[in-house]
Amino acid sequence: MTSMDTAFTEPSAPLKKSIFFIPALIAGGGFLFFIILAATGHPEKAWLAYLTNFMFFTILSCGGLLFSTLMHFTKAKWSHTFAAVAEAFSAFFPVSFVLFISLFIGHNYVFPWTGQDLHGKEVWLNVPFLFARDGVAFLILYSLGFGYLYHSFKFKLKTAPKNTRLKAFLFKRFEQCSQDPEIIKRRMTVFAGWYMFAFAMCLSLIGFDLVMSADPHWYSTLFGAYTFIKAIFAGFGAIILLVSLLHLNPKVPFTLTPAQLADMSTLFFGFSIVWGDFFYSQFVVIWYGNIPEESAYIIKRTMTQPWNILAWTVFLGCFVLPFIILLSRKIKQSPKCMVVISSCVLAGLWIEHFLLLGPSFLAHDSTKFPIGIGEIIITLGFLALFSICILAYFKELPESLKINSGKVA
Numbered sequence: 001m002t003s004m005d006t007a008f009t010e011p012s013a014p015l016k017k018s019i020f021f022i023p024a025l026i027a028g029g030g031f032l033f034f035i036i037l038a039a040t041g042h043p044e045k046a047w048l049a050y051l052t053n054f055m056f057f058t059i060l061s062c063g064g065l066l067f068s069t070l071m072h073f074t075k076a077k078w079s080h081t082f083a084a085v086a087e088a089f090s091a092f093f094p095v096s097f098v099l100f101i102s103l104f105i106g107h108n109y110v111f112p113w114t115g116q117d118l119h120g121k122e123v124w125l126n127v128p129f130l131f132a133r134d135g136v137a138f139l140i141l142y143s144l145g146f147g148y149l150y151h152s153f154k155f156k157l158k159t160a161p162k163n164t165r166l167k168a169f170l171f172k173r174f175e176q177c178s179q180d181p182e183i184i185k186r187r188m189t190v191f192a193g194w195y196m197f198a199f200a201m202c203l204s205l206i207g208f209d210l211v212m213s214a215d216p217h218w219y220s221t222l223f224g225a226y227t228f229i230k231a232i233f234a235g236f237g238a239i240i241l242l243v244s245l246l247h248l249n250p251k252v253p254f255t256l257t258p259a260q261l262a263d264m265s266t267l268f269f270g271f272s273i274v275w276g277d278f279f280y281s282q283f284v285v286i287w288y289g290n291i292p293e294e295s296a297y298i299i300k301r302t303m304t305q306p307w308n309i310l311a312w313t314v315f316l317g318c319f320v321l322p323f324i325i326l327l328s329r330k331i332k333q334s335p336k337c338m339v340v341i342s343s344c345v346l347a348g349l350w351i352e353h354f355l356l357l358g359p360s361f362l363a364h365d366s367t368k369f370p371i372g373i374g375e376i377i378i379t380l381g382f383l384a385l386f387s388i389c390i391l392a393y394f395k396e397l398p399e400s401l402k403i404n405s406g407k408v409a
Helices: 017-039 043-073 080-110 127-156 165-174 181-214 223-248 258-288 292-303 307-325 335-361 373-396
Strands: 006-008 403-405
Touching: 017 043, 017 373, 043 080, 043 127, 043 181, 043 223, 043 335, 043 373, 080 127, 080 223, 080 258, 080 373, 127 165, 127 181, 165 373, 181 223, 181 335, 223 258, 223 335, 258 292, 258 307, 258 335, 292 307, 292 335, 307 335
Parallel strands: none
Antiparallel strands: 006 403
């Protein structure tokens, strides 16, 4: 039995439209506050919060689908329950692309290097070329992700009723394509492999262009790899958080066994170590290479107020906490404990984006703490928007909350 042979069964009724009301209200309020903040004298703070949340929720969505492609590609036998839920994160892809294009509106604030003397880097760091290459990268990544999902649904929806518009559309398309299971599996594997490759390439590019370039005179050759490793770590944490919340909700027909959650938590624990290694490796290269011109970037973010507070928070929340606590198998089997731990890690990775971007965006007042009520409100708006995408996915595909394993073809 493999994840590609998993079929949805016992479909639930589609979610009621009323469940979208509160998230929609919060999302609307958050983006309205962003517009007000950007238009009333603090555009740099507004766009810092926007870019931080765009990056954070984009890596969650990309890392979530990566789990499904990775499990399919490796023919994992334990992960079909998680993969079915993780695929819901792909619903954020179209929204992420629109949010990326919207960055152009604030490009004078999103890219602090605009108007600076870049000492020959103008060929690479110019706004039209940046949006062109990153836009193409996103389109390729998201297209491969949807291609993988399309073929995956040919297996998972074969016994599902046509009771939503998405399923009716998909079944109509399925009737026009090959139904040979072996051909579908091969295509899934091809799309999964290319998605994983594009994931590494695209996230590396985005890390260089949207985060590292905020300080255009500093660079790290490991920053691209660090970005996509962080995306995997964050995606796995978001999956654990979502499945644990679904399991704890008695109204949702979704259940986990302790062994399943322990396996996923062990994988999460492993990537906390990998993330910590990449986090450290970037800086140790500067130290043993004795590169003083690159040390100012590190010193400002780890030794000066208020950034050192954020640096220690990220280190403790994303590495020390999970490394120590997740040594216990009993904790890894507890949904309530994993909700707390995964939430702490995700909060730490969200703060980490402020740590990386804040000193460049707030250079005129770099001693002021970068996270206030305004940033929280904007973040709640993004979180609500992300939640709406996931709820919309479950509304169209309620069977993904109740699955069992089919026989090997």
